[in-house]
Amino acid sequence: MATESKKDWILMVTARSPTNIAVVKYWGKRDEALILPINDSISVTLDPSHLCTTTTVAVSPNFDRDRMWLNAKEISLSGGRYQRCLREIRSRAGDVEDEERGICIGKEDWGKLHVHIASYNNFPTAAGLASSAAGFACLVYSLAKLMNVREEQGKLSAIARQGSGSACRSLFGGFVKWEMGKDSAGSDSIAVQLADEQHWNDLVIIIAVVSSRQKETSSTTGMRESVETSPLLHYRSTEVLPKRILQMEEAIRTCDFPSFARLTCADSNQFHAVCLDTSPPIFYMNNTSHRQVPHSFIVSLH
């Protein structure tokens, strides 16, 4: 039981998570609720000093309900994704003791205590720069620290995945693979690090923001419509990606830039082709991205 008699204490944790850019993209779910993908994907995690989310989570006996602020505006936590992450972390919470302040929270207390969450993205939200990836990775990581969850990073990635699929990859730095897994409960759908931040450290990623406006079709909706209507998506996941994933892993292992760039561009182009093959078609690229792509190796996410 929480020991302090006073109700004026507050415990806080702040964490920062980087976003990640997929070089073999996740597009399509086989289970919407658990967020289980139809393909493996590979990404590069950016340096956290650039595009990142900073999240502070706080607990106090004074809080009467869970609340969250995103970029200084209160948002609802009633959505299934937030609820699932909170529930998964709470169910693994441990004892927390702050001897100096005389605070002692037993693991059985976490079900009765409420949290306040304040999160800030230092880049455009919901604009195609993977804010949900950095956001849910940071949320899960900071809650896990606050509640003393002792799980390995792979297990935490499976919880972040239930907030947003791409978030599982932001729990690791460097080059990361999200293994789609086979288990219908999602236990093996986790992120694994292929190579750390030091590997290939002369690779420079340039993010060119061609629009900061919120996308007209969210990734969640877009990929659902592609799964339902695009024959190209099914060809991509069964015929193209198993080989492309192996080739990308090899290009990363050997720091082979020509192969890495060719595979990344091919995958980005096929992703946009799937969007066009979706009914009704989805357009994530704008005129600026169309003008940039042929002249450089900058790979536009959307």
Ligand SMILES: Nc1ncnc2c1ncn2[C@@H]1O[C@H](COP(=O)(O)OP(=O)(O)OP(=O)(O)O)[C@@H](O)[C@H]1O
């Ligand atoms: N810092 C954050 N903390 C928690 N949730 C966040 C955070 N930032 C964004 N989100 C959630 O993610 C949603 C945006 O996700 P969405 O997939 O549509 O866009 P994106 O991740 O920016 O782009 P994409 O996935 O296409 O690269 C927001 O509406 C919000 O619900």
Ligand SMILES: C[C@@](O)(CCOP(=O)(O)OP(=O)(O)O)CC(=O)O
């Ligand atoms: C094009 C992508 O950026 C799509 C990311 O989709 P999300 O992870 O945002 O989707 P949900 O799982 O529905 O939250 C490709 C990628 O990051 O792999």
